[in-house]
Amino acid sequence: MEHPILFINLLLEKLGIHVPAEPHTFTGYLLQPHVTYTWVIMALLVILSVLAARSLKMVPEGGQNFFELVITGIEDFMVGITGEEGRFMFPLIASLGFFILCSNYIGVIPGFASPTANLNTTGACALIVVVMTHVLGVKFHGIKYVKHFMGPVWWLTPLILPIEIVGHISRVLSLSIRLFGNIFGEELVLSILFFLAGLYLAPVPMMLLGLFTGFIQAFIFCLLSMMYFAGAIEHAH
């Protein structure tokens, strides 16, 4: 596969820093596109939120209005799924949602790369969610959290326990690979179409499809995280 042309890589080359294609050192890994574009998205989100919350008014208007709509919409949706005890997990879910949404969209722009098109980023997001599930379970139930893995009757435990453990491990795999496969597949199709028929604007319908699936994948990631949290908070059947 040929290397894509990325703005950050060109900028770094101009500054004299060489970006290795195959990283072997720590700084080599730091300069990979999925890390540098994560910084770009972090800067973008911080600037957006500072701008939106700069002068808060009692009757909101403009950017504050839009963000209040979005944030209260997500929060009400989340409390509807996890219940009132799960409200304190909202910042994690919303941050993950905004990060995944922005990084899905930034890959559609030519010259930029999605951090979520790399299995490392999506694996990190999925690991955070699954580890928080267990932390929540222990926090809400203490040692009795093990009863979640035991099944409805005690003599089914040797059968149900391995299934539940494998199921939890597969949650990490499915969350990360679903997001990675969607976004990386989108980027692959865009680059192949661009190579084949770029002058005839062939990638444009795929870009529209990419906007659609980017939003849906971010929504699905957040929805599944909320459902996992709800499953850990509620009492075992």
Next chain:
Amino acid sequence: MKKVGLLTTLLVLGLSCAAFAADAATGGDAKSSAVQFFLYSAIAAGLAIAIAAHGCGIGQGMAVRGAVEGIARNPEASGKVTVTMLIGLAMIESLSIYALVIALILIYANPVSKAIGAFVGLPQ
């Protein structure tokens, strides 16, 4: 039923043609068995997506059928039904995406490609 039988026969004949061609070309040479590995990887990658898209199409069709029937019965619930349908479609699609990831691994990140490349003599 006749069409399925015809298609299956064509598929088996086609695959056995590939196998015969590979056997005839080599005669048990070590380098060409490495190339055979990549040949079968490529066939597997293509078949993975084909079969996954097959099942995904059927599953998503059933999901959309249920959603459209629900909306036809009760047009006021169309918002909720549509949201639920989109969530279900994304879940079903993720199974096809798993097959795509396996196909991409087979083509671009073949787990034995380095060993085979060194064996065949490609520059590392």
